Amino acid sequence: MMKGLKKWRLFSLLAVMMVFLSGCGEDYLSTLKPSGEVGKQQLNLLLMTTIIMTIVVVVVSVIYLLAFVKYRRSKVGENVIPKQVEGSHTLEVIWTVIPIILLLIISVPVVITTYKFADVAAMDEVDAEGNKTALTVNVTAKLYWWEFEYPNQGIITAQELVVPTGEKVYFNLKAADVKHSFWIPAVGGKMDTNVENLNKFYLEFDKESKDLKDGVFYGKCAELCGPSHALMDFKVKALSPEAFDAWVASMKATEGQVADKNAVDLGEKTFANNCLSCHAVSGVGGPGVGPNLTAFGDRNRVAGFLEHNEENLKAWIKNPAEFKPGNLMMKQDGSEPIYGQLTDEEIDALATYIMSLSVEK
Amino acid sequence: MSSYTQKKSFGAIVWDYITTVDHKKLAIMYLLAGTLFFAIAGFEALLMRIQLMKPNNDFVSAGFFNELLTMHGTTMLFLAATPLLFAFMNMLVPLQIGARDVAFPFLNSLGFWLFFLGAVFLHLSFFMGGAPDAGWTSYASLSLYSPGHGIDFYVLGLQISGAGTLISGINFIVTIITMRAPGMTFMRMPLFTWTAMISSALILFAFPPLTIGLLMMLFDRMFGGNFFDHTMGGNTVIWEHLFWIFGHPEVYILVLPAFGLFSEIIPTFSRKRLFGYSSMVFATILIGFLGFMVWAHHMFTTGLGPTANAIFAVATMAIGVPTGMKVFNWILTIWGGSIKVTTPMLYALGFIPSFVAGGVTGVMQAAAPLDYQLHDSYFIVAHFHYVIVGGIVTALFGSAHFYWPIFFNRMLNETLGKITFWVFFIGFHLTFFIQHFLGLMGMPRRVFTYMEGQGWDNFNLISTIGALMMGVGVILLVINCLLSIKGEPAGRDPWGDGRTLEWSIPQPIPFYNFRQTPLVRGLDTWWIEKQEGNTEVTFAEPVGDVHMPNNSAIPVVISLGMFIAAFGALYNPDADKPWSIYILIIGLAITFGAMLTRSLKDDHGFHLHKEDILEIEEHLYGKGGNK
Numbered sequence: 001m002m003k004g005l006k007k008w009r010l011f012s013l014l015a016v017m018m019v020f021l022s023g024c025g026e027d028y029l030s031t032l033k034p035s036g037e038v039g040k041q042q043l044n045l046l047l048m049t050t051i052i053m054t055i056v057v058v059v060v061s062v063i064y065l066l067a068f069v070k071y072r073r074s075k076v077g078e079n080v081i082p083k084q085v086e087g088s089h090t091l092e093v094i095w096t097v098i099p100i101i102l103l104l105i106i107s108v109p110v111v112i113t114t115y116k117f118a119d120v121a122a123m124d125e126v127d128a129e130g131n132k133t134a135l136t137v138n139v140t141a142k143l144y145w146w147e148f149e150y151p152n153q154g155i156i157t158a159q160e161l162v163v164p165t166g167e168k169v170y171f172n173l174k175a176a177d178v179k180h181s182f183w184i185p186a187v188g189g190k191m192d193t194n195v196e197n198l199n200k201f202y203l204e205f206d207k208e209s210k211d212l213k214d215g216v217f218y219g220k221c222a223e224l225c226g227p228s229h230a231l232m233d234f235k236v237k238a239l240s241p242e243a244f245d246a247w248v249a250s251m252k253a254t255e256g257q258v259a260d261k262n263a264v265d266l267g268e269k270t271f272a273n274n275c276l277s278c279h280a281v282s283g284v285g286g287p288g289v290g291p292n293l294t295a296f297g298d299r300n301r302v303a304g305f306l307e308h309n310e311e312n313l314k315a316w317i318k319n320p321a322e323f324k325p326g327n328l329m330m331k332q333d334g335s336e337p338i339y340g341q342l343t344d345e346e347i348d349a350l351a352t353y354i355m356s357l358s359v360e361k
Numbered sequence: 362m363s364s365y366t367q368k369k370s371f372g373a374i375v376w377d378y379i380t381t382v383d384h385k386k387l388a389i390m391y392l393l394a395g396t397l398f399f400a401i402a403g404f405e406a407l408l409m410r411i412q413l414m415k416p417n418n419d420f421v422s423a424g425f426f427n428e429l430l431t432m433h434g435t436t437m438l439f440l441a442a443t444p445l446l447f448a449f450m451n452m453l454v455p456l457q458i459g460a461r462d463v464a465f466p467f468l469n470s471l472g473f474w475l476f477f478l479g480a481v482f483l484h485l486s487f488f489m490g491g492a493p494d495a496g497w498t499s500y501a502s503l504s505l506y507s508p509g510h511g512i513d514f515y516v517l518g519l520q521i522s523g524a525g526t527l528i529s530g531i532n533f534i535v536t537i538i539t540m541r542a543p544g545m546t547f548m549r550m551p552l553f554t555w556t557a558m559i560s561s562a563l564i565l566f567a568f569p570p571l572t573i574g575l576l577m578m579l580f581d582r583m584f585g586g587n588f589f590d591h592t593m594g595g596n597t598v599i600w601e602h603l604f605w606i607f608g609h610p611e612v613y614i615l616v617l618p619a620f621g622l623f624s625e626i627i628p629t630f631s632r633k634r635l636f637g638y639s640s641m642v643f644a645t646i647l648i649g650f651l652g653f654m655v656w657a658h659h660m661f662t663t664g665l666g667p668t669a670n671a672i673f674a675v676a677t678m679a680i681g682v683p684t685g686m687k688v689f690n691w692i693l694t695i696w697g698g699s700i701k702v703t704t705p706m707l708y709a710l711g712f713i714p715s716f717v718a719g720g721v722t723g724v725m726q727a728a729a730p731l732d733y734q735l736h737d738s739y740f741i742v743a744h745f746h747y748v749i750v751g752g753i754v755t756a757l758f759g760s761a762h763f764y765w766p767i768f769f770n771r772m773l774n775e776t777l778g779k780i781t782f783w784v785f786f787i788g789f790h791l792t793f794f795i796q797h798f799l800g801l802m803g804m805p806r807r808v809f810t811y812m813e814g815q816g817w818d819n820f821n822l823i824s825t826i827g828a829l830m831m832g833v834g835v836i837l838l839v840i841n842c843l844l845s846i847k848g849e850p851a852g853r854d855p856w857g858d859g860r861t862l863e864w865s866i867p868q869p870i871p872f873y874n875f876r877q878t879p880l881v882r883g884l885d886t887w888w889i890e891k892q893e894g895n896t897e898v899t900f901a902e903p904v905g906d907v908h909m910p911n912n913s914a915i916p917v918v919i920s921l922g923m924f925i926a927a928f929g930a931l932y933n934p935d936a937d938k939p940w941s942i943y944i945l946i947i948g949l950a951i952t953f954g955a956m957l958t959r960s961l962k963d964d965h966g967f968h969l970h971k972e973d974i975l976e977i978e979e980h981l982y983g984k985g986g987n988k
Contacts, residue, residue: 024801024802025798025801025802025803025816026802026803026814026815026816029802029803029815029816030801030802030803030816031734031738031801031802031803032801032802039734041730042730042731042733042734045728045730045731046725046731046734046801049724049725049728049731050725053721053722053724053725056717056721057714057717057718057721060688060689060692060713060714060717061714061717063692063696064692064695064713064714067692067693067695067696068695068700068710070696071631071695071696071697071698071699071700072699072700072701072702073632073699073700073701076698076699076700077699080632080699081632081699081892082631082632082633082697082698082699083633083697084633084634085633085634085636085693085697086634086636086637086638087636087637087638087639087640087690088636088637088693091637091689091693092637092640092686095685095686095689096682096685096686099681099682099685100682103675103678103679103681103682103724106678106724106728107674107675107678110671110674110675110727110728110729110730110731111671111674111675113730114667114670114671114674114729114730115667115671116730117667117730117733118666118667118670173664175502177502177506178502178503178506179500179502179503179597181662181737183737183805185734185738185802185803186803188733188734189662189730189731189732189733189734189736190662190733190734190736190737191662191664191733192662192663192664194597194598194663194664195502195591195597196591196595196596196597196598197598197664199663199664200664213814218803218815220803220805221805222662222736222737222738222805222806223500223737224427224430224495224496224500224503224807225503226427226503226506226507227422227423227424227427227494227809228423229427229805229807229808229809230423230805230807230808230809230810230811231423231810305812325422325423325424326423326424
């Protein structure tokens with residue numbers, strides 16, 4: 001038995017060491033390496049509760065092991081009948097009051113931060129000219145992609161959220177079909193996108209994303225939403241305020257941009273005939289049926305999770321269901337994409353054209 | 362030779378089990394059915410862990426993975442943990458309170474068959490066009506969107522088996538209140554009986570919201586009702602509330618009897634009465650009460666606003682207090698005792714640190730702003746498996762060893778039992794400890810795959826290895842159970858330190874449990890008698906005639922009617938299956954016909970005469986022996 005216990009302790013030690021050795025996850029994804037004020041406060045809460053709870057676990061374990069070691073039958077004697085103790089009022093009071101105190105200590109910062117994180121009053125503040133002062137992003141979660149609309153700037157994009165550092169960014173969250181949940185682990189906790197109401201919260205981005213491994217923070221859908229829930233990723237580009245303003249300006253400059261049905265370029269022509277009815281190529285406008293592709297060439301991933309190259313884009317266009325089962329680019333019966341089967345030549349040209357759509361290059 | 366002592370043919374034994382109203386036989390049936398579904402759900406978990414073993418794996422498809430995770434959760438909670446605990450409640454509660462059966466033996470049988478056929482119905486979905494795939498929570502927007510009949514199987518299957526659970530819960534409450542032996546006051550009841558009663562009370566209040574929710578879902582899917590369709594003015598958040606008003610107490614419905622089982626094992630193998638019995642009772646009631654006040658902590662990210670979140674955060678933390686009381690009382694029971702490390706005690710000793718670890722992560726998640734990060738990540742997966750496996754499954758496995766002689770008059774092998782414990786216990790911590798960190802490192806739950814380069818690969822592999830070890834542990838336990846068939850009869854009080862009434866009954870237990878109703882003179886009746894040098898409990902009556910209920914096939918027929926009707930309801934929305942309405946009518950006709958028969962035909966049971974009792978006892982225990 002003791003041998004077994006030692007083994008167990010050794011194992012937990014190993015587990016703890018492994019955790020230390022592997023660090024705390026990746027800085028573009030881990031809640032343990034936050035790059036924003038909200039995430040940092042949440043990490044502080046995590047550390048505070050972990051410390052208190054570790055003390056609890058240690059105290060319980062010590063008493064428990066002590067009792068176990070001292071009072072084993074082999075030590076006490078085979079035929080000893082222990083005193084049948086009924087209980088102890090003093091002890092009951094002690095182990096009722098101490099946990100209450102610990103929980104009260106925890107609940108103070110909990111209640112304060114709960115209210116703080118829910119404070120979105122600044123969303124409605126306006127300057128002297130009546131313009132909103134805070135940056136707001138309308139997030140719409142759709143089966144299996146994300147739409148990001150900037151109502152005050154009049155621009156819209158998809159799959160890659162672009163935000164400035166150093167200020168609170170407010171979010172209006174909504175789902176278009178089924179419930180999803182909007183989560184950027186390395187920046188702050190999540191909030192659900194419900195189908196019937198608008199949820200509001202804010203995040204802050206302290207660090208520019210360009211130095212990260214892929215140059216972006218990873219965003220996740222955290223609520224089961226169908227077969228491709230695991231693949232409903234998005235990316236976040238955090239830019240310096242100047243770079244963000246420049247990005248907004250170049251997005252605005254794409255106003256009115258369309259693909260020409262009679263274009264010489266086969267890619268643009270194919271796009272105009274098969275894709276344009278759902279996918280806009282102008283960053284100015286309202287929500288679309290499919291993701292806005294104005295800045296597709298600047299993106300980090302195809303479909304949110306595939307490596308960003310023409311091969312993957314072609315494979316995606318050929319058969320989107322192979323990559324994201326249940327996605328709405330397929331006909332209801334799942335036989336072929338809603339735009340029908342394109343020839344290889346058309347797909348090649350189309351991929352080149354879509355890759356060329358960019359506002360940053 | 363009377364009919365009671367004749368050897369029966371195999372067919373007669375099967376028929377006897379199908380029609381039985383004996384709580385002990387129903388307990389064995391619950392045990393077998395629960396084990397079957399536990400094995401199925403465990404197998405589903407292994408398939409999922411193999412899929413997640415490495416990034417970008419294609420062992421199972423995305424859609425099938427969602428079916429697996431849904432059925433794993435649903436089966437484990439409704440169809441494995443609940444019936445396994447009901448097995449112990451059925452077997453032990455009447456024996457612990459000195460009763461010859463439950464208050465409503467007929468309903469006991471009906472409860473079992475509703476549960477079992479509902480469960481079979483739900484599992485048939487795998488072979489009939491796909492299992493439910495919207496998670497065990499079946500959140501409304503996704504479950505209404507889900508194509509095929511999966512969700513209909515979920516709704517109808519749970520409705521039927523839920524009715525069985527509710528009936529059984531009511532039965533236990535009435536049994537415990539009305540059937541206690543003379544002298545068995547409430548504050549002399551064994552703690553397991555207490556937890557069975559509180560847990561049944563929770564069933565009574567928690568299952569109706571689920572029933573309502575499922576009914577509304579049924580209307581939405583069958584008749585185009587619009588309770589949850591937001592485009593028609595419905596609201597999906599209502600489903601979340603209804604589900605969790607049921608769903609959170611459900612956790613306590615399961616964990617309280619588990620606490621009760623440990624509260625029997627720990628005093629027995631410490632040779633010491635339960636420390637702070639009355640505060641244990643109080644803590645049980647308090648946990649049950651607070652369990653209804655905290656459901657919205659499952660919805661911190663739904664957007665209920667800061668006031669609701671803050672209130673539910675603090676209320677949730679409050680549950681830590683009575684739970685802590687229980688843990689300290691268990692430790693103080695050990696303290697000053699004489700601990701014998703048998704297999705059940707090993708499970709109890711493993712339970713305490715595991716459950717505390719699961720409890721403290723619960724407090725961490727109760728901190729609402731912190732929960733915004735933890736919610737729906739692998740952290741919560743780790744947390745609830747620590748509570749459910751570390752708390753409930755260890756209780757079930759430990760109690761299987763502990764109570765095997767009560768069930769089958771055989772002992773399980775101790776050496777194999779201890780090996781099983783270590784394999785399972787190490788596997789369990791290997792699987793789930795690491796998942797806390799996966800969650801903190803940004804891994805959402807319910808994902809069928811993940812890409813490389815997110816720092817999750819190694820931890821997922823470790824977790825899968827642990828899950829396989831747990832699988833080996835379960836197989837070893839089943840082998841142990843099968844080996845016990847060939848074992849020697851265990852006899853009365855085989856652990857030597859039994860404290861409560863169930864250990865005082867000679868083995869094998871006769872179908873009427875007690876020849877004479879015992880007289881209870883304090884907590885731990887059997888222990889008191891043994892300390893006074895008695896080899897028999899004090900009786901409250903002389904040997905006389907015993908009134909017993911008759912077997913009945915009506916519960917099976919009622920349940921079968923529901924089972925058939927469910928298929929009619931399932932296919933009713935399909936335009937190409939006009940026959941479905943007739944199936945529905947036939948099924949309901951069978952059910953109501955059987956209920957009518959039950960109502961019109963009086964069944965007063967039968968009297969077992971004194972001479973029969975003496976003959977049975979002679980047959981069981983030999984002439985004049987072991988009375």
